[in-house]
Amino acid sequence: MKQAKRKSVLLFMFCLILVLTACSGNNGTTEQPDTTKKEVEPSKKQITLTFQNHYPDATDVQHKVMQQITDDYMAANPHIKVEVDSLNIDQQKIKLKTQAASNDMPDITVVNAAAQMAPFVEGGKLASLNDILERDGLGESFHSGILDYYTFDDNVYALPDGNNIAVIYYNKELFEQAGVAIPATYDDLIKAAETFNSKKIIPMVVGEKETWTGSYFFMNILLRLAGPGYLNDVQNKTKDFMDPAFIESVAKFRQFIEAKGFQEGATSYDYDSAESLFTSGQAAMYFMGTWATGAMDEADVKGKVGVFPFPTVDGKGDPNEYMLGPGTGFALAANSEHLEEAKDFLHYFMTNYPKVSFDFKNAVGVAQVVQGDFVQAGYSQLAIDVLDIFKQVKGGDIAFDNTMDPSTTQTHLNSIQNLFVSSIPPEDTAREHQNAFAANNQ
Amino acid sequence: MHAAKISKLTLSVFVLPCLILYVVLVFVPISVAGYYSLFQWNGIGEQLFVGFSNYSKMLTNDPVFWPSVGRTIMFAFFSMAEIPIALLIAVLLTRYVRKPNFLVSSYFLPVILSVVVIGQLWKSIYNPASLGGLLNNALDFVGLESWTRTWLADPKVSIFALFFVSLWQYLGYHILIQFTGIQNISQEVYEAAKIDGADGWKADRYITFPLVVPVFKISMVLAVIGSLKVFDMVMVMTAGGPAHATEVISTLMYNKTFAALEYGYGSAISIFLVIECLLATVLLNKLFKSSEDSME
Numbered sequence: 208m209k210q211a212k213r214k215s216v217l218l219f220m221f222c223l224i225l226v227l228t229a230c231s232g233n234n235g236t237t238e239q240p241d242t243t244k245k246e247v248e249p250s251k252k253q254i255t256l257t258f259q260n261h262y263p264d265a266t267d268v269q270h271k272v273m274q275q276i277t278d279d280y281m282a283a284n285p286h287i288k289v290e291v292d293s294l295n296i297d298q299q300k301i302k303l304k305t306q307a308a309s310n311d312m313p314d315i316t317v318v319n320a321a322a323q324m325a326p327f328v329e330g331g332k333l334a335s336l337n338d339i340l341e342r343d344g345l346g347e348s349f350h351s352g353i354l355d356y357y358t359f360d361d362n363v364y365a366l367p368d369g370n371n372i373a374v375i376y377y378n379k380e381l382f383e384q385a386g387v388a389i390p391a392t393y394d395d396l397i398k399a400a401e402t403f404n405s406k407k408i409i410p411m412v413v414g415e416k417e418t419w420t421g422s423y424f425f426m427n428i429l430l431r432l433a434g435p436g437y438l439n440d441v442q443n444k445t446k447d448f449m450d451p452a453f454i455e456s457v458a459k460f461r462q463f464i465e466a467k468g469f470q471e472g473a474t475s476y477d478y479d480s481a482e483s484l485f486t487s488g489q490a491a492m493y494f495m496g497t498w499a500t501g502a503m504d505e506a507d508v509k510g511k512v513g514v515f516p517f518p519t520v521d522g523k524g525d526p527n528e529y530m531l532g533p534g535t536g537f538a539l540a541a542n543s544e545h546l547e548e549a550k551d552f553l554h555y556f557m558t559n560y561p562k563v564s565f566d567f568k569n570a571v572g573v574a575q576v577v578q579g580d581f582v583q584a585g586y587s588q589l590a591i592d593v594l595d596i597f598k599q600v601k602g603g604d605i606a607f608d609n610t611m612d613p614s615t616t617q618t619h620l621n622s623i624q625n626l627f628v629s630s631i632p633p634e635d636t637a638r639e640h641q642n643a644f645a646a647n648n649q
Numbered sequence: 650m651h652a653a654k655i656s657k658l659t660l661s662v663f664v665l666p667c668l669i670l671y672v673v674l675v676f677v678p679i680s681v682a683g684y685y686s687l688f689q690w691n692g693i694g695e696q697l698f699v700g701f702s703n704y705s706k707m708l709t710n711d712p713v714f715w716p717s718v719g720r721t722i723m724f725a726f727f728s729m730a731e732i733p734i735a736l737l738i739a740v741l742l743t744r745y746v747r748k749p750n751f752l753v754s755s756y757f758l759p760v761i762l763s764v765v766v767i768g769q770l771w772k773s774i775y776n777p778a779s780l781g782g783l784l785n786n787a788l789d790f791v792g793l794e795s796w797t798r799t800w801l802a803d804p805k806v807s808i809f810a811l812f813f814v815s816l817w818q819y820l821g822y823h824i825l826i827q828f829t830g831i832q833n834i835s836q837e838v839y840e841a842a843k844i845d846g847a848d849g850w851k852a853d854r855y856i857t858f859p860l861v862v863p864v865f866k867i868s869m870v871l872a873v874i875g876s877l878k879v880f881d882m883v884m885v886m887t888a889g890g891p892a893h894a895t896e897v898i899s900t901l902m903y904n905k906t907f908a909a910l911e912y913g914y915g916s917a918i919s920i921f922l923v924i925e926c927l928l929a930t931v932l933l934n935k936l937f938k939s940s941e942d943s944m945e
Contacts, residue, residue, distance in 0.1 A: 581869070
C-alpha cells in the first residue's frame with residue numbers, strides 16, 4: 208500500500224510537470240514580442256523576419272553565401288532581425304506544406320519551380336514579386352526565360368538562386384584505363400557500359416532510392432526522342448503517354464539497365480551514397496545537374512573529372528538541348544505581417560547573390576548574370592568546362608515533377624523505379640502513366 | 650480500503666491532467682484525420698467534399714493498398730512468432746547463466762540505438778559484394794555464391810530483409826520483458842515444486858509458462874502494434890521501394906499524403922491503420938482472456 212501511494216504521488220508530480228512545462232512554453236512565446244518592444248527605437252519598430260531555406264549544412268558553401276548576405280543585411284538594417292530556419296530539403300518541403308495548411312508560413316521561404324509551386328500559388332499563399340523585380344533593374348539580372356518557371360498569370364512568385372542543366376560527369380582516368388571514348392550516341396553509351404563492366408568498373412551511378420534521379424536520366428532520353436515540350440503537349444491533351452516516342456524511351460532506358468549500366472542494387476542508394484561512389488573514384492560516369500560541380504572539386508576525384516552532354520538517341524535530338532533544372536526559388540508569404548520588409552530583404556538578397564556567390568567560388572549555375580573573370584578568380588577546370596557548356600545551351604525541357612501534378616508524378620517515379628527491378632513490356636509502363644494521368648486530370 | 654475514502658472530486662482532479670493530454674494528443678488528431686478523410690484535398694488549396702469515395706478507392710481501386718496491408722499483417726505474424734523464441738532464450742538465460750543481467754543488457758542494446766543508425770548499418774551489410782557488403786562477402790567466402798543477391802533491391806527478398814532487421818532489433822527487447830517476468834515468479838513456488846518432484850523442464854511447463862502469461866501477453870500486444878505501424882525502418886532502408894515492393898500501410902500513408910499531395914486519401918489510410926490496431930488489440934486480448942480462463 209505504501210509503495211502504491213508513493214507511486215501515485217510520483218505519477219501526479221509527473222503529470223504536474225508536464226502541465227507546467229506546457230504552460231510555461233506558451234508563456235514564453237507570447238511574452239517574447241513584449242520584451243522586444245521595449246527595445247524599440249522611437250522612430251523604427253524592431254521587426255523579426257523568418258527566413259526558411261534548405262541549406263542546413265554550415266560547412267556547405269551554399270549555406271555560407273546565404274549566411275553572409277543575411278548578416279550583411281542585418282548590419283545595414285539594425286532594426287530588422289532575420290531568423291534563419293535551415294532544414295534539409297525533404298523536411299523543409301513537408302514543414303512548409305504543414306505551415307501553409309495552417310496559414311502559418313514563414314515570411315521568406317523556398318518553393319520548387321512550376322507545377323510543384325502551383326498549389327501554393329493557386330491557394331493564394333504567395334505574394335507577387337513583380338514590384339521588386341522592377342526596382343533597381345533586379346529583373347534584368349536574371350537569365351532570360353528562367354523566371355518563366357516561377358510565373359503564373361504574368362505574376363512572378365519566386366526568385367531562383369540556381370539555374371542548372373543536366374550533364375554527364377566522367378572520370379577521365381577510368382575512361383583512359385578502359386580505353387573508352389566519350390560516347391556521342393546512346394549506343395556508344397551502352398557499349399561503354401559493357402566495356403566498363405568487363406573491366407570491373409561501375410559504368411554509371413544513380414541514387415534510385417530517391418526516385419527522381421532515375422527519372423531525370425529517363426527524361427533526357429525522352430527529350431532526345433520526343434523533343435522539348437512533350438509533357439506540356441500531354442498536359443494540353445494534344446499528345447498522350449501512349450506516344451511511340453514515350454514507349455521507345457522506356458525501352459531505351461530499360462536497355463541501359465539491362466546492360467548493367469547502373470551500379471548493382473541502385474534502388475537502395477540515396478543521392479549522397481550514389482554520388483560518393485563517383486566522387487571516390489569507383490565509377491566512370493555520373494548523370495546529374497550541374498549543381499554537383501562543387502562536390503567534385505572537394506573530393507578525391509578533384510582534377511580528374513570532365514563533362515559531356517547527354518548523347519543523341521538513334522540519331523535523334525540535339526545534344527545542345529539539355530534537361531534544365533530551374534531550382535528552388537525564394538518566395539514570400541502573402542499573409543506575412545511584414546511583407547514590405549520581407550520584399551526589401553529579398554530584393555537585397557537577390558541583388559547581392561551573384562557577387563557574393565562569385566567571391567565564394569560558387570557562381571556556377573547561378574540564375575543571374577555573374578560579373579567577373581572565373582579563370583582569374585581561380586575556379587577549377589571542371590567549373591570552367593561546365594560554364595562553357597552553359598554557353599551552348601539551346602533550350603531543352605524541365606523535370607517531370609516540375610511539369611505534372613504531384614499524384615501523376617508519384618506514379619511516374621514508381622514505374623521508373625520498377626524498370627530497375629522487373630522487365631515489364633514498355634507499353635505497360637506507358638499505360639500505367641496514361642491511366643494515372645487520366646485519373647488525376649479529368 | 651483507503652480507496653473508498655477518496656472523494657470523486659479528488660479522483661477526477663488527479664485523472665484530469667492525463668485525460669486532457671490523452672484527448673488532445675490522441676483523440677483530437679484521430680478525429681481530425683477522420684474529418685479530412687472525407688475530402689479531396691491537396692493540403693493547401695480548396696477542400697472538395699467527396700464523402701466516402703476515398704475509402705472506396707482505397708478498398709477497391711488501389712493496386713498498392715492491399716499488398717501493403719498484406720505485408721504489414723505478415724510482419725505482425727513474424728513479430729508474434731518471435732516472442733516464443735524470446736521466451737525460450739529468457740528461460741535458458743535464467744536457468745543456465747550465472748549472471749544473466751549482462752547478457753540481457755547486451756541483447757537489449759540494439760533497441761536503444763536509433764533506427765536510422767540501425768538502418769544505415771544493415772544497408773551496408775546488405776550491399777552487393779563488390780561494394781563491400783558483409784553478408785554477400787560472407788556467402789561468397791563459404792562458397793554460397795549462388796545465394797548472394799542485392800538484398801534490398803530485389804523485390805522478391807527485400808521485404809524479408811527488412812523484417813529480419815526489425816526482428817533482430819527487437820529480440821532483445823522481448824527477451825528483457827520475458828526475463829523480468831520470469832524473475833518476478835517467486836522462488837518459493839519452484840522450491841515447493843521441487844519437493845513434489847517437478848524440476849527442470851517440468852517446472853517450466855507447469856510453473857514458468859503459466860505464470861509468465863500476462864507478461865507474454867504484453868509482449869505480444871507490443872509486437873503486433875509495433876509491427877502494424879512500422880515506418881522508420883522501411884523509410885530509412887528502402888522508402889517503400891523498389892516499385893512498392895516494401896511498401897507497408899504507414900509508408901503508403903506518408904507517400905500518399907506528402908509526396909503525392911493527396912491529403913484526404915492519406916487520412917483515409919491513417920484511419921484504416923487506427924482501426925486495424927484497435928482490432929488487433931481487442932482480438933489479442935480476447936485470445937488471451939480465453940486461454941487464461943482455461944488455465945484457472
